[in-house]
Amino acid sequence: MDVAARLRAAVALAGRFPALSGVDLTVATGEVVAVEGSNGAGKTSLLRACAGLLAVHSGTIEVLGQDLRADPAAVRRRVGVLGHAAGLYDDLNATENVRFAVRAAGAPVHLAQAALERLGITGRLAKVDAGRLSAGQRRRVALAAVLARAPELWLLDEPHAGLDAATRRVVDAVLDEAVRGGATVVFTTHEQALATGIADRVVTLAGGRVRDVRPGGRRAKLAAVPDGGTHVA
């Protein structure tokens, strides 16, 4: 089994507070893992640690074959992160924001346009300054920036939050396409049905530790689709 991320007794501090207090978790390449848990359980901290944004003080953390305790920045070009905050420049429009992300990653610029169209950011909407977009639209632009970079590991913090039903389906489809393309997805959610529906495994965090791991419904749904699975409902 190829491993996208492996944490062993990983402890990370947010200030003096242990955000992760001994996480043991292995994520296989091509897997979709949903992380659930109550507020403060360590979901966001887990994603940030995997992106190299939160230092792991003890234990081990290996992401995409890189030891992040030795070099936290080693995987940053290879991961895509969607945080609670969109991370957009308010005075740049949607297209300019995504193009900047794509150029920064050294990816072909034409990917920006394709990603924006995939997320429904087209026409006049693509030319509106990010600061004037609604929260849901900003989230779509931010996700387009992740998609355009074609990362190997997607780290998404509540990617469905604030989105309407149609956009949620688009997000699910985008994630499914990414996984079929060989990417790995780890996302957090507060919605149990959602976690179970689109994930291969559902990990429950509590107090900065893994409390439970159970199978998700993605594999079962794929098997049920006659052509081998072209979508996940």
Place this chain on the structure above:
Amino acid sequence: MWRDARLVAAKDLRIELRSRIALWQVLPVAVLSLFLYAFALGPGRAALAAAAPGLFWLAVLFSTVLAVQRSFAIESGEGTRDALRLSGIDPAGVFLGKVAAVALELAVLQVVVWAGMTVLFGVHVETPWLAVVASVLATVGLASAGVLYGALSAGLRVRETLLPLLVLPVLAPVLLAASRAWAGALQHGSVAAGTGWLRVLGPFAAAYLVVGILLYGPLLETG
């Protein structure tokens, strides 16, 4: 690194052109300061002309603080700092890009301020090459030291008040050397004496560029 620097500079300048904060806030403050200096020194043109180089660089110095604060305000939006860290851009490229954007803004500001000073104070440059070389070196020094200290204070809640406190003493040698170099470039100035001050401006700019390239990465991570 250079590709990343161009990318960051283009992004910062595009945001400035779009928001026009530098145009409508930084530039007017610099021009306004000329009038205030003129009021403070009185109507005598001789006194104004004698003080012109120092007042010019004082206006540029305070504008540097505003330009650097603005440069980091761009990155203070929700999640933009993390996005920049995750972008894959070489931190040295971020530093050089920000320095280039701030330096270009300061260069435009200097042209406008000097035009105003020529009109208000009646001073003229007699040795243009000396004024230009001094300006280039001083601008690079101001921008690189300003961006470095801007990064140092960027992650703090008190950054707006802390930055001037940190950076103004550091930039004092540039104020002194650039003022003296410009005094040499003006009418009746000593070119030889003015040229000597370039030996302060050059190493200052080079030192802060090198230190910034080396330290910006750790500052970006810890800020």
